[in-house]
Amino acid sequence: MSLGLNERERGTPGALTRQLMDYAEAKRLAAEKDPAARERLARRDDVQPEILYFLAGDESPHVRRAIAENSQSPRYADALLVNDGDDEVRCLLARKIARLAPELKPDQQSLLKKLTLDVLEQLARDQLPRVRQIIAEEVRYLSNLPSDLIKRLARDAELAVCSPVLQFSPLLSDDDLIEIIRSRPVQGALQAIAARNGLGADVSNAVVVAEDEQAVAQLLGNRSAQIREETLDRILDAAPTKEIWHKPLVERDDLSHRAVTRIAKFISASLLAMLEAKHKIAPETTAEVAAAIDRRLSADGMAEEGLPEHRAADLHKEGKLTEDVIVEAIKRGDRDFLVEALALKTGFTPDRVRGVLGSRAPRTIVALCWKAGLGMRTAQQVEIRVANIPPPEVINAKDGIDYPFTGTEMRGFLRMVE
Numbered sequence: 001m002s003l004g005l006n007e008r009e010r011g012t013p014g015a016l017t018r019q020l021m022d023y024a025e026a027k028r029l030a031a032e033k034d035p036a037a038r039e040r041l042a043r044r045d046d047v048q049p050e051i052l053y054f055l056a057g058d059e060s061p062h063v064r065r066a067i068a069e070n071s072q073s074p075r076y077a078d079a080l081l082v083n084d085g086d087d088e089v090r091c092l093l094a095r096k097i098a099r100l101a102p103e104l105k106p107d108q109q110s111l112l113k114k115l116t117l118d119v120l121e122q123l124a125r126d127q128l129p130r131v132r133q134i135i136a137e138e139v140r141y142l143s144n145l146p147s148d149l150i151k152r153l154a155r156d157a158e159l160a161v162c163s164p165v166l167q168f169s170p171l172l173s174d175d176d177l178i179e180i181i182r183s184r185p186v187q188g189a190l191q192a193i194a195a196r197n198g199l200g201a202d203v204s205n206a207v208v209v210a211e212d213e214q215a216v217a218q219l220l221g222n223r224s225a226q227i228r229e230e231t232l233d234r235i236l237d238a239a240p241t242k243e244i245w246h247k248p249l250v251e252r253d254d255l256s257h258r259a260v261t262r263i264a265k266f267i268s269a270s271l272l273a274m275l276e277a278k279h280k281i282a283p284e285t286t287a288e289v290a291a292a293i294d295r296r297l298s299a300d301g302m303a304e305e306g307l308p309e310h311r312a313a314d315l316h317k318e319g320k321l322t323e324d325v326i327v328e329a330i331k332r333g334d335r336d337f338l339v340e341a342l343a344l345k346t347g348f349t350p351d352r353v354r355g356v357l358g359s360r361a362p363r364t365i366v367a368l369c370w371k372a373g374l375g376m377r378t379a380q381q382v383e384i385r386v387a388n389i390p391p392p393e394v395i396n397a398k399d400g401i402d403y404p405f406t407g408t409e410m411r412g413f414l415r416m417v418e
Helices: 024-031 035-042 049-055 061-069 076-080 087-103 113-123 128-140 147-154 159-168 173-180 188-196 199-211 213-221 229-241 241-253 257-264 269-279 283-299 308-318 323-332 335-346 352-355 362-371 376-386 407-415
Strands: none
Touching: 024 035, 024 173, 024 241, 035 049, 035 061, 049 076, 061 076, 061 087, 061 362, 076 113, 087 113, 087 128, 087 283, 113 128, 113 308, 113 362, 128 147, 128 159, 128 213, 128 407, 147 173, 159 188, 159 269, 173 188, 173 335, 188 199, 199 213, 199 229, 199 283, 229 257, 229 269, 241 269, 241 283, 257 269, 308 335, 323 376, 335 352, 335 376, 362 376, 362 407
């Protein structure tokens, strides 16, 4: 059974300094017919390397899994398991080898380091995404690995594999990231890049040029990302119709006077208040912003004088409180008018309407819109723009236009907030 290898060649650290079990006993247990006995042997940390190597070829996957997990297994045994037919063996091996990677010194020249890196690189090419994902998650912060290994993981077709490396790896240069962005990677990869700490201005610009709406939202929310003025201008050109950009735009710390003025022209009233408070807008800017708001309300045909309840009541009395009017109120962020309008159209009190809109309960909000006679598409806008329901929780229209619930169900939703 002996391989005729010295300790260094076997690739198992410190075996000579440990008290090992009796060799004859280990050999006897390795030949046991009971796989449970062999598995127990494979899990021990005082077994001779050649015995562990022998067990790496065992017919029982449970024995091979034990070898894959055993930190004392010689690297030659690990190399045998790289192509094992049992997925769990390779997953366990991937986690063990990846966790050994931080101990590899950049200037280290040894057979053990070479064997470890060879196993790591083979696992990074494994056909099972879960194996590659384990490697990516374990090595994402490391700076002592070959850059080619990290670049391969960063270009993986599975988001679960490439995302940890794209977001955290210090081995990816700005040029690497820009090249990956331009290669049109898997959906979600740009969001991972946009979330990187201290993202450079050139990479930020590449994210914006790629026109990935979710990635730009992530970029705007990344306080540490550098965004040049011309890049921000490009964002602001498209921002009026990109609702998910508005709040992270307002929350940025690096907005210029000109950017603040542009943003004020399309965000909701509630965000306008946040914009003014956060950026301590100067008097001249405040006047310019106020003028922009007036122009916007005039364009909407809603700059007439009067309290929201009076305007809503007048329109309702004249039969002009239509869905189009409500949609315009949603767009301009006129929440008070919207509350009064929904109260008039549902017969509920304004306080009850406010309670529903503030409940953050998508089904109840949708039911309120149904009660008001609005279409499901308008209900979606109320969910997103008024109630600030997170995108994953938004209830979407059935077949693109219809309510996804029955009238009985929606009446039940509304009774819950009575």
